[in-house]
Amino acid sequence: MVARVIPVETFDLVIFGGTGDLARRKILPSLFRRMRAGQMPKDARVIGTARGKMTKKAYQTLIREALEEFIKPENRTDEDVDAFVGQLDYVMLDAKGDDGWEDLGKKLREGETRAFYLSVGPSLFGVIAQQLSKRGLATPKSRIVVEKPLGHDLGSAQELNAQLSTCFTESQIYRIDHYLGKETVQNLMALRFANALFEPLWSAQHVDHVQITVAETIGVEGRGGYYDKSGAMRDMIQNHLMQLLCLTAMEPPARFEPNAVRDEKLKVIRALDPVPPSDTVRGQYRASIDDGSYLEHVDNQDSRTESFVAIKTQISNWRWAGTPFYLRTGKKLRARMSEIAIIFKDVPHSIFPEVEEKRGNALIIRLQPDEGITLRMTIKEPGPGGMRLKEVPLDMTFADALGPQVEVADAYERLIMDVIRGNQTLFMRGDEVEAAWEWTDAILAAWANSSGRPQPYDPGGSGPEDALALLHRDGRRWREIEA
Numbered sequence: 001m002v003a004r005v006i007p008v009e010t011f012d013l014v015i016f017g018g019t020g021d022l023a024r025r026k027i028l029p030s031l032f033r034r035m036r037a038g039q040m041p042k043d044a045r046v047i048g049t050a051r052g053k054m055t056k057k058a059y060q061t062l063i064r065e066a067l068e069e070f071i072k073p074e075n076r077t078d079e080d081v082d083a084f085v086g087q088l089d090y091v092m093l094d095a096k097g098d099d100g101w102e103d104l105g106k107k108l109r110e111g112e113t114r115a116f117y118l119s120v121g122p123s124l125f126g127v128i129a130q131q132l133s134k135r136g137l138a139t140p141k142s143r144i145v146v147e148k149p150l151g152h153d154l155g156s157a158q159e160l161n162a163q164l165s166t167c168f169t170e171s172q173i174y175r176i177d178h179y180l181g182k183e184t185v186q187n188l189m190a191l192r193f194a195n196a197l198f199e200p201l202w203s204a205q206h207v208d209h210v211q212i213t214v215a216e217t218i219g220v221e222g223r224g225g226y227y228d229k230s231g232a233m234r235d236m237i238q239n240h241l242m243q244l245l246c247l248t249a250m251e252p253p254a255r256f257e258p259n260a261v262r263d264e265k266l267k268v269i270r271a272l273d274p275v276p277p278s279d280t281v282r283g284q285y286r287a288s289i290d291d292g293s294y295l296e297h298v299d300n301q302d303s304r305t306e307s308f309v310a311i312k313t314q315i316s317n318w319r320w321a322g323t324p325f326y327l328r329t330g331k332k333l334r335a336r337m338s339e340i341a342i343i344f345k346d347v348p349h350s351i352f353p354e355v356e357e358k359r360g361n362a363l364i365i366r367l368q369p370d371e372g373i374t375l376r377m378t379i380k381e382p383g384p385g386g387m388r389l390k391e392v393p394l395d396m397t398f399a400d401a402l403g404p405q406v407e408v409a410d411a412y413e414r415l416i417m418d419v420i421r422g423n424q425t426l427f428m429r430g431d432e433v434e435a436a437w438e439w440t441d442a443i444l445a446a447w448a449n450s451s452g453r454p455q456p457y458d459p460g461g462s463g464p465e466d467a468l469a470l471l472h473r474d475g476r477r478w479r480e481i482e483a
């Protein structure tokens with residue numbers, strides 16, 4: 001099956017932090033893939049900027065090397081790489097000072113779409129936005145792209161939104177949460193709103209509870225400096241898991257349009273109950289040998305930063321009152337597994353009373369790896385000897401159903417093209433980010449005010465004991481973390 005490609009109009013894309021890790025690893029390789037797919041206009045220009053002095057040629061060489069590192073040889077040809085780097089330019093620029101801005105201005109075309117991608121630390125977001133505005137580079141056809149951390153708490157998120165909005169209108173601001181660019185996350189919306197089957201069951205009346213898990217096998221290696229100030233709550237729950245929760249729980253938007261979708265997501269966040277500390281569990285991985293422990297990677301040996309979080313949360317609205325949503329994420333767990341599990345209520349009356357353990361139907365949306373959907377059903381075990389029941393998965397792995405030749409696009413491919421197209425549906429609005437912080441802050445504050453510490457857990461396991469207890473006490477259990 002060949003993916004459909006909708007061409008985009010020509011554009012000038014400026015990447016601040018153009019020599020950095022994100023640019024080399026994600027942004028430029030994603031654009032390259034879009035070029036290979038025939039989506040990047042030949043006259044589109046990509047301008048990398050950074051503080052270092054570098055010729056255009058040297059920048060092109062740097063990015064050529066990045067493509068060689070991050071794009072598999074079978075997915076690139078020398079010709080394509082030549083053509084792509086031919087569209088790249090470089091400007092040495094001091095984000096805070098005067099150097100380079102005039103040069104940048106001269107390279108931008110009047111009247112064309114401009115996208116300014118701020119692949120820099122968050123302390124520069126406001127500064128660069130103001131510079132762009134002050135120097136007249138922010139035209140009506142301009143967009144500005146920022147990515148997490150979008151603040152550290154509600155106050156800093158509000159400050160950031162205020163800084164951005166003095167220079168750009170909300171419709172020009174693209175806040176990335178790369179989970180929204182994942183094919184399977186978008187598929188969640190297709191599943192819910194393009195199929196009549198699920199919607200009548202999608203409420204507290206039929207759903208016992210929901211489990212959202214993003215488990216990782218990697219630790220914080222190399223990112224200790226950032227991570228120790230952040231922790232799983234800020235790094236994953238406030239953004240990625242919150243977005244998954246919203247897409248799972250929101251009302252059907254009237255249209256698949258930016259504000260229609262974002263209004264519905266915001267309503268979910270605003271309907272979240274405050275979470276009592278007893279409904280939260282935090283953990284930190286700790287190996288019996290030092291190597292492999294969280295503390296190996298951070299300076300503060302007394303760190304109370306959590307590398308694992310489990311939360312029971314309730315949505316106070318007509319659809320969901322009484323159905324808990326359990327969220328769980330952590331590093332150094334047994335397997336890389338992200339999924340949303342909708343666990344349905346059991347049958348109201350069983351005509352098979354001899355069956356001991358019954359679990360209701362479940363719809364499992366596997367986000368990664370092995371993207372697909374499983375419906376857990378109960379059937380009769382074949383053979384004579386009475387009515388024995390058995391749970392079986394009705395399984396659809398997308399790669400099997402759609403054909404292996406469909407390459408799953410990287411989240412950034414979709415998101416960058418949406419920026420160029422001017423489609424904000426898969427980006428977060430400022431009020432959404434603030435509402436998510438408000439909810440998150442209350443949990444963080446309760447932790448900070450308690451003398452408690454994250455519970456140690458073994459690398460390669462499924463998190464701390466208390467996380468299991470969080471569900472056990474409700475007579476439920478987590479799904480296994482397994483590859």
Ligand code: BG6
Pocket residue numbers: 216235
């Ligand atoms: C990032 C977090 O936003 O998402 C990382 O900062 C995390 O800590 C990553 O590892 C997970 O993303 P993915 O796409 O690998 O699931």
